[in-house]
Amino acid sequence: MSVQNGLSRRERQILDILFKHGRATAAVVHADLPDRPSNSAVRAHLRTLEEKGHVKHEAEDLRYVYSPVVQPAKARKSALRHLVETFFEGSPAKAAAALLDSNAARLSDDDLDRLSSLIDKARKEGR
Amino acid sequence: MSVQNGLSRRERQILDILFKHGRATAAVVHADLPDRPSNSAVRAHLRTLEEKGHVKHEAEDLRYVYSPVVQPAKARKSALRHLVETFFEGSPAKAAAALLDSNAARLSDDDLDRLSSLIDKARKEGR
DNA sequence: GACGATGTGTTAGTTTTCTAGCAGGTTGTC
């Protein structure tokens, strides 16, 4: 169903790091992982993820660079839906409000303009 | 570190359902769980979650009603931060934009007004 | 009181996750 099913805790963590970085070597993934597992364990998991089809690797001067197979956009969307569903009663507006509310200080003018125009657009479509 | 660490896949699923419902009996959790595990397994997991301190139960005419121990608000915040971090390069604005963009049709006028005022507020604070 | 439906607790066993350790291959330096 969801993109994130069938994955163990570690696999999920690793996949998240790959989404975050776009592409990364085993060493980078390892460095980003909480509670520092062994490097060997990380590589094993990456291989498993590849077997399961969630990840692919390219050889790049002697090391492997891993990247997610699922389109980031798709994974994003799925993650958003899941979050909205479990924490915001299915209301994207509530989720968006929470985002803006707790992070207002960190929004640039450009960001605000873009959001405004999105809201205007929604207004027009709503009529 | 994060609220969602140290949990297995199933435990995470169960906890998400509790967040979604607020409070729920073992049977409800069971019904909402994908790939239908045994009822007994669900109860065992709930007990484990309680041991770990993520969940509490109250006896309510003969059955147990479970609810998350962590403040929903806190869990929400943590989940949002994680999502923004892994999928939106740490930019809440990008996340909010994605929410509005793909769900414009589902926003009510009230929602839009609320969002607008949040944006205005951010504008003022930004100066 | 006997029965079924529905709830819980606990146990024991399987399956999956997770890991360290070893073997081997390439590159660069001495």
Next chain:
DNA sequence: GACAACCTGCTAGAAAACTAACACATCGTC
């Protein structure tokens, strides 16, 4: 060539997750 410093693959075993099955309690109905 020997060595260190990287990297990969693989394997066996420990640890944790996951589960079914059984035992027992309560309630309502016959």
